[in-house]
Every structure is written in C-alpha cells, then in structure tokens.
Amino acid sequence: MNGVVLVGDRKLEIRRFDDPKPDRGQVVVRMRASGLCGSDLRPYRSTPEELANRANTICGHEPCGEVVETGHGVSDVSVGDRVMVHHYSGCGQCVHCETGWTQLCIEGSTVYGSGAHGGNADYELVESYMCVPMPDALTFEEGAAIACGTGTAYQALKRLAISGLDTLAVFGQGPVGLSATFYGAVMGARVIAVDPVPERRELAAKLGAAETIDPTSADSIEAVRELTGGVGADASLDATGIDEVRQNTVRSTRIWGRACFVGEGGTVSLAPTPDVIHRQLTLHGSWTFSTHTLKELANFTVNRGLPLSDLITHRFALADAKEAFELFDTATTGKPVFVWD
Ligand SMILES: [Zn+2]
Ligand SMILES: [Zn+2]
Structure with missing residues (x-):
C-alpha cells in the first residue's frame, strides 16, 4: 500500500508499505477519507x-473508512463496518481508557499519525476499540472531519457549556475554528468569528x-466589545495557539465569562490578576475528545x-498529497480531505 510520510522542511514522500495484517484485538481499516488538521x-x-x-511513520490522524479484516478476539466491530478511528491507543484498563479517553492513559498513550502509522494511507492497522461505528447517513468525509478537528471543536463547546444565551467569539477560522463557529451557531450562540x-x-x-472580524484592520478586543455593548463575549475560544491571539481571546471575554484554549503549542503571556482573577474568568483547556464524544457528535450531526x-x-x-499539504499550508481553506473511491 501507499502511505504519506512527512520528511521535514515542508516536504513529504509517498512511500510503499506492506499491507497490514491484524494481530489479536486489532483490525485493518480500508481508508475512505482522511482529513488534514491544523496540527498536521x-x-x-x-x-x-x-x-x-x-x-x-505514516502521517494523518483523521481516518475514516471500512473495516476489512479483524484479528482474533475482536467482537466489538465486524468486517464491513463503517468507522471513524479515534486516533489513540492506551492500556485499555485505567480510569481514562475505561471512559474512552485513551489519550489520557495513565500508562501513556500512542498517537496514531505520529507515534504509530496514521490514516494517510490505503489501509490503517488499529486496535478494535479505536473504531467508532458511524451512522449510515454520515459520509466518510464528514466522519474524517469529526475524527479530529470537528470533534475537538465540539468537545470544547461542551466544556464552555455554549447555549442560545451566549455570544461566542472564535479566534482562528481554520478547520477547528470553523467547526466551532458552525456548531456554536447550531447550539444557538451568536458567533463572532475572527480571522x-x-x-x-x-x-x-x-x-x-x-x-466576522479582520484582526489586521481592527483591534479584535475592541471589535468584540463594540459588538457586545461594551461588555465582551460571554464565551470565547482560541483555535490558533498564538500567544497574542490567546491574550485577545481572554481579554475579549466578559467579566464572569468563560474562555477555552484549544490551539496547541507555543506559550502565552497573561497577567493573572487583571486578566483572569479580577475578571472572575473561567479558563478551560480542551484537548480532543473521547470515543463517546465522536459517537455523540456523529449522531447529533445526522439527527x-x-x-x-x-x-x-x-x-x-492520496497521490496528490504534495499539492494538498501545499494548499493547506496557505491557511486560506476549509478542511481538505484525501478520498478513495
Ligand atoms: Zn489506560
Ligand atoms: Zn487534529
């Protein structure tokens, strides 16, 4: 089979790999859609x-496809099942693995797409418990989106307890930020999108x-306040991971408001007293989602x-992976996906 390997300095190679064979408890998923995520x-x-x-190591952590082979002892999924892959494995026994949060495994987790082969390949070998069956009405492309970027946004909105009472400011409109805008609006919030x-x-x-706010032509904190009667957003979400944008996220949130950091990496400079304490702010961090969240979001979307x-x-x-990454690197698109017929 073919798989995409990132080799550094914005280069990648499509390499040949042996088709995977499932060991005990494992399954092989034939890829039907595999998304690109900002964290790629x-x-x-x-x-x-x-x-x-x-x-x-094959990259890609938004895999979605069909189970084509199961190893011994697999009873939770069957050949032919349409599945999203929750791209982490863990010990399977601890308090976090038990609740579908294998990325938080006490024994340490493996991230597929960097620590093990990921989804940008014709087939992926995974543990059976990583497969989340999806409703027939959900397309493979949508399943791929939910399998990381969109699932991440949805989980963060749940952390923020978004409702129709809220004005929600979303900083960064890559695939995660766009998903937060989309589901935030579906949940009833008035969404202010910054990019x-x-x-x-x-x-x-x-x-x-x-x-929408263009932060290059207006001070985004001032702009959010102007749109909220001088008060600030009830809730806000950073999907960029950029220091200055994280500051703007926190500072454009109203007193008693909630803010959530989702974009990864980098650092942030905040002054706890004026930025958080004296503004009675609740500041969340939110990292991806559980297997249960994936299932819930798939059903929410279809229903x-x-x-x-x-x-x-x-x-x-997949053969055009170079063009796909080059386009996504321009930060001008929604979500690109690899698709197989
Ligand atoms: Zn565990
Ligand atoms: Zn991701």
Missing part, C-alpha cells in the same frame, strides 16, 4: 531533525457566524441534518 502543519513545517522520532484571511471569514459567515460537508472545501487523491 506543525510537523510539516518542522526540520528533518525535529521529525527524527517519527521517521518512516485575518478573507476566504476564511467568508467561510465562517457561510457556516453560521453572525459577525439534525446538519450540512457539515460545507466545511470540506478540497478533496485530493
């Missing part, structure tokens, strides 16, 4: 030295943002007939 750009932009610990790229602000408006596919702006064959 960090390794893509890394140096070859920084990628040394993942040499020859410097016009294409992404347009997408945000299409996906449900009531207002309401939500047009999640509007988030997906580009489709590529």
